[in-house]
Amino acid sequence: MKITQKVQTELNDNIPKHVAIIMDGNGRWAQKKFLPRVAGHKRGMEVVKTITKSASKLGIKVLTLYAFSTENWKRPQDEVSFLMKLPITFFDKFVPELVEEGIQVRVTGNIAGLPAATQQSVQKAIADTANGTKMILNFALNYGSRDEITQMVQAIATDIAHKKLTIDEIDEKVINQHLQTNFLGELSDPDVLIRTSGEERISNFLLWQIAYSELVFTDTLWPDFNEQIFIELIKEYQKRDRRFGAIKK
Numbered sequence: 241m242k243i244t245q246k247v248q249t250e251l252n253d254n255i256p257k258h259v260a261i262i263m264d265g266n267g268r269w270a271q272k273k274f275l276p277r278v279a280g281h282k283r284g285m286e287v288v289k290t291i292t293k294s295a296s297k298l299g300i301k302v303l304t305l306y307a308f309s310t311e312n313w314k315r316p317q318d319e320v321s322f323l324m325k326l327p328i329t330f331f332d333k334f335v336p337e338l339v340e341e342g343i344q345v346r347v348t349g350n351i352a353g354l355p356a357a358t359q360q361s362v363q364k365a366i367a368d369t370a371n372g373t374k375m376i377l378n379f380a381l382n383y384g385s386r387d388e389i390t391q392m393v394q395a396i397a398t399d400i401a402h403k404k405l406t407i408d409e410i411d412e413k414v415i416n417q418h419l420q421t422n423f424l425g426e427l428s429d430p431d432v433l434i435r436t437s438g439e440e441r442i443s444n445f446l447l448w449q450i451a452y453s454e455l456v457f458t459d460t461l462w463p464d465f466n467e468q469i470f471i472e473l474i475k476e477y478q479k480r481d482r483r484f485g486a487i488k489k
């Protein structure tokens with residue numbers, strides 16, 4: 241099913257502004273097909289393109305994709321180096337299309353910890369797509385929420401030590417300003433967090449930002465994920481009653 245006018249109308253009134261996805265199951269997809277794990281990541285990269293376009297067509301404003309966590313360095317060297325080359329392949333192939341679609345690439349995570357070639361590719365994609373206003377495609381790359389929170393605490397403590405801030409001034413706004421998602425402003429918190437592959441955990445992803453996100457899980461492995469399943473999950477999100485701790489009027 242393509243995103244027809246009908247589906248768009250059906251979904252139109254309550255489209256989540258920020259969707260975050262834990263793209264899980266690449267390894268299992270490959271194993272099931274007796275392929276090396278990296279074949280799952282390669283297919284997963286193609287799905288990133290499909291879902292990016294779907295998200296933009298639906299009117300989603302921020303799509304945050306968990307592409308590599310601070311814990312993923314523990315994987316075998318050949319898998320890590322494949323995953324580090326994937327953004328280069330992806331951007332080489334798709335940046336012209338992203339520019340055409342008005343999609344702006346951003347990265348959340350520790351870019352400086354990536355191999356030099358990956359850093360260059362990421363920085364170039366960010367610069368080349370900087371004028372995009374339709375949607376932000378935010379890759380969480382070398383990202384870990386505890387790492388982000390640790391850095392936030394260090395930054396706030398430094399501001400206090402330098403007398404730029406007092407302890408009483410620390411509030412949620414100040415904390416948000418010191419997190420890596422600050423550039424997203426009022427869109428920094430996902431409305432919905434999707435995880436594929438049947439696993440139901442958060443895996444150190446956006447712990448502060450998902451305080452009131454709706455959590456939606458699917459058994460589909462990421463390389464099998466598609467527009468139709470995406471739309472079904474958005475519909476599931478739309479059925480949720482978001483109260484943010486208040487009671488219904």
Ligand code: FPP
Pocket residue numbers: 263264265266267268269281284285288306307308309312323326327330379437462
């Ligand atoms: C989790 O599946 C997936 C990852 C750690 C990598 C995700 C990366 C992509 C989908 C491609 C990213 C594309 C770009 C453009 C950066 P897993 O390997 O943990 O699967 P398993 O649980 O079945 O082993």
